[in-house]
Amino acid sequence: MVKLLKNTIKTFVIAVLSVVVFIHNVHSYEASSEWDVGPKAKARLLSSIKSVGNHNVILIGVEVKLKPGWKTYWRSPGESGMPPKLDFSKSSNLKSTNLEWPAPSRFIFEGLKMNGYKDEIVFPVQIEPVNIGEAIDIRVLLDVLACKDICIPHSMKLGLHLPSGKSYETKYAELIRKYKDLVPGKLNSDGLEITSYRQKGSILKAIYSSNFIFDNPEFFIETQDKLKFIRNKVEILNKGKLLVAEWRLEKEREKPDNSTDQLSNVTLTLVDGNRSVESHLKIQDDIIKTNGLLGLSFNYISMIFIAFCGGLILNLMPCVFPVLSIKLLSVINSFGESRKRIRSSFFITSLGIIFSFLILGLCASIAKAAGYTFGWGIQFQQPLFIISIIIILTLFAANLWGFFEINLPARILKFSLAISDSKNASGSFFQGAFATILATPCTAPFVGTSVSFAIAGSISETLTIFVSLGLGMALPFLLIGLFPGLANKLPKPGYWMIWIKIILGFCLFGTAIWFLTIIKYQVSNEAAYLVGLLMGLIVLLFKINKRLKPFNQKIISLVVLIIICLSFFVPRVLSPFNSIETISRNDVTSHWNKFNYFSINQHVKDGKVVIVDVTAKWCITCQLNKQRVFQSKEVEKVIKNEDVIAMRADWTTPDIKITEYLSTFDRFGVPFNVVYGPGFKTGLILPELLSVSSLFSAIEQTGYKKVKASKE
Template sequence: MTPLYKFAAASLLAAFLPLAQAAGPVVVTDHVRSELLVHAPDGVQAGKTLWLGLAIDHQPHWHTYWKNPGDSGLATTLAWKLPAGFKAGDIAWPTPKKLPLGPLTNYGYENKLLLPVPVQVPAGFSGGELKIGLHAEWLVCKEVCLPESGDFELTVPANATVAGHRALFDATRAATPAALEGASATARVEGNALAIDVRGLPAAPPGEVQYFAEDIGVIDYAAKVEQQWADGTLRLKVPLSPQRSESPAVLNAVLVAPGQPAGWTVSIPVEGAWPALGSASPAPAAMPAAPAASILPAAPPAAGTSFMLSLLFAFLGGALLNLMPCVFPVLSLKIFSLVQHREERARAVAGGAAYTAGVVLSFVALAGLLLALRAGGAELGWGFQLQSPLFVAGLAALFTLIGLNLAGVFEFGGVLPGALAGYRAKNPLVDDALSGALAVAVASPCTAPFMGAALGVALTEPAPQALAIFAVLGLGMAAPYLAVALVPALGRLLPRPGAWMVRFKVLMAFPMFATVVWLLWVLGQQTSIDAMAGVAGVLVALAFACWALGTPAQSRRTRVAFAAAGLVVLAGAVHLAWPLLKAEPAQVQATASGQWAPWSVEAVGQARAAGKPVFIDFTAAWCITCQFNKRTVLSDAQLLKDFGTKNVVLLRADWTRRDPAITQQLAQLGRSGVPVYVLFGPNDSQPPQVLSEVLTVEQVRTALGKI
């Protein structure tokens, strides 16, 4: 059985790797068609400018964003891969349009869009084939917002002229704002607005002038701009944002007048002093968000947790992690291993040490990957790997293999290559270390008491301190097993090995299969019932393949035929299920349930603006603790009545799929994983109450009594 851990570790690692696919000039999603374009009517010449561009064709009613997205959204980003010496400039952004959404206003684009970029060709370029690569990321929105990305590649043949998209590049150039010669502008703060004087316009605008601010976090995008024309001067009164976060010395904006769709760019020096900034934080522009007033304030507990205290919390949280339901399947495997070596003290100690090393190193490796992805701009938190349907499907396959192995359907020793089987025989401690890695993989959906605050601090510390906290977390998780291995008195509490272990081994297959059922349910929540059924079919095919590989056969030909049949069935099932694993993010699937409404920063802001308390359940389908609390404490009829009596707005933030907006809100609360339960009072005078991960009705009632 134990060689399975080697296969398990490889499977878990493979689940993190993206599917390799050939890149081309076009990427099509359900909402946009994007294409990498080149414009070089005179060819690619040394010392000249080459124009590249990303053309985005939106589905009706969908939009992407300008460089300042407005109240919410995310600007499209382009990361170029060019030959040495080629230098890409900034995007020449066309003039956007205003996109009102309730009380918010965004800046963006609909229908057909081109984002052109000038590229300076080096003086030493001697011609030849030119290979261009691009990684683009954009946020596309309708009623919901979906982060999308694409990798593009294009090759320009040597000495070729490329002008097939001249009309689109020319039309975009005509729609791009330009500086107005001879014009000047100044601004000053008057109360809660900017008074802007623009001089040098060719004539009085025939209608309303639109003001598009390039500076983020300064103006109220949705407020009406008052305007007046007198003595050749256009005066604009632009309301400031109540949550203003910047005080620029020079404002940059685009002015668009009727009949001038491209508009003019203006730089506006601010005369005099700005008033002091308010205490509210600005809404993050990285993801769809509400105005800053609805951003959750940071929770005091994690913010005040010292590094040494975080280490203590990490150790306690790791130890308590063994009591979380997600760890039970691997817990049974480890107990079985301890019983096996009860009479071999030296082997038990070595196995305990190897298991501890596997747990600690796996926590550090997973933390290192998380920190690296966050450093690259990804909004991720603890348990991020389970937000991938591919990883969940891989984990379901892994537990199916473990269950089949325990049930005696097949033995890896009979199918492993001789060299690998020999290596395993010489290095039995590798199995213990890999069992530690498996324990970390299945434990990551859980957050135990003390653990949430420690992880919240870890993700705000420099990498060495953060990795130290994760290492101590792993040490805490492994500590009970290491103690049993090191202390003879504890080891003697275990039953003696005997014939009963054969039946117990088969019995342990059923917790594995139960885990598979749970993982399939998680997959259904993340994707669709079709994807869940497709993966279930893959698991049936996997079981058939294992049976075929494990069935004794007298002739080599029969064994090969059985093995080939099993692998063909498995490959066919994977081929059919693979397309079904593409899923909509959790925001699309969030629906109201009884008294609960889907979470959004807008909903939080509206409730608090109305003076209502807010209770938020940060949850995920793959978090068993979350689901237990949801079906017990948070479904308690009397507690729901208490919420109603206090007029509390109940919101549920579903983190089953990656949602950077929820990740940001968890970070504001000093947390990096779920479950998290937070209660806000009716006004800002009361700090938010972050409740324990192990929730009780009395705990919630106590919190309600404080508001």
């Protein structure tokens, strides 16, 4: 009896399972249409559900299978081909359809670039019924082009009936969702997204971030009226998680005469393996229309003028003062000399300035060609370079105080004497060169803009802009060279010059002390104190050197050289293990956060305003902005607001993340300040020389309306 009962239960279970499997197979079969087979491709309709149920939107798929090696096209086929076309007009109870395009691949055939799919593709389609709950009769006319060595058009008729009734998933649901996941969206699940984009004339730049390393990124650009962009470059930064892409306009779009639109829509799709993201951008159409030779020529000429003005303003920056003070003394000492000699001296100094800027331009071009990043003033990030400047300034000061009246055998000391002596050609030339070196940490108004344009441009543009900067800075010297009679308008030399030399010597020594504070931040307090002590010892040795016999003077000179050599070993001996973190801690206050590029986009999405201050201790303009603007009571009150995030990026020492961040804006020097907000997600760049009003104006433009209340 028990055995019979077991057999009965077993038979019943098998029968039930068989019925379930049969029903499942029947349902799965009914959820797809028959294949419509063509010469090189076949197609059918798939549905994710068996019956319509109460869904107001139903996901179906159009599956296309091609012969091995054959391809069909994406919605934007590229330089050849035709995208598939689907006509649902013969369907019943169908209100609307939304065809989605999975991310394509790029194919190259005989030099033509094409976008599409190989072997197999499922196009997800979201359909909406007229009457929810009623049966839907789907009828599709599909036109698809299959290509290999030749292209064969296929026209296929597909049909699928979805009855009314309770809905449940079919076996095709997973396949349709698989391809739907390949449709590019605004934000990928692993954090792949476009963080900002900007346009500069005919150049379009887009910046992407990702939680994972970029593998093989490929871009697809769709524009109106066949507006075409050619990719300039793609850089992968921040250990593979930041991507900067740049394109230039190849030809103008032909726009109807009666059109008044000034914006063009651009759809930018990034595909990286199995992940992708799509962005819809708006670019300035009126700027694109002036992309021809005339537009570029005007932009180029205007930038040359801006560079010239920036170089002229550099003469007013405090970092150039030491050399200007020495040149001032040379003007006074030239009283009564021939016009020819005065003219020659100032022309040679001008030549030293212009030649030095030309060398900087060549260095920038070589670094760019080699794939390295060039920055304005980056040599001041190196402690050894700072120590070299401190030594030269100390020697200058000692010379002005009268401690250099002997002939020292060492080349480096002879070199310093030559620089301070304007009566010989080499001295005048190196005065100009040294003035250029001291000018590089200063980003005066117009300098940052012109340097960024130069470094981002061609070699000829780079050299021209740098020479224009040099001409601007050399203008005062050129004027005296052209009109040497101006030198005779100054007071005659006399006893008063001794006091002037002493005062100027202290100014030079004060500049050296300021550079010591940079050593303090770059290396350590002990290193700054030791270098300062060694420089003081050099001055003391020069002082007592005057009273010694010639043999003893040579010994003192040798000791000075040894001290100079020892100074260069100080950073290595007294450097802490993590000086960069020390700088960050010293420079970040309770209301200023450490710079984090990847958090900016999220803060903006949360409706906050983000202020980014890229600064450096050796940048005088940066420190001026900090004291006059960021440390003002009005600005501090705004920064304390919970809706404002202030970030400070310290570039005093080399930091690849900050360098890469600057390069995304085509900027290569500091100061650099940007304000982000809901109204300006890509960032609003501020002028190099800040004011409280310009900062508040930028904050308001980015969509933060509480700034007025905070100021009151």
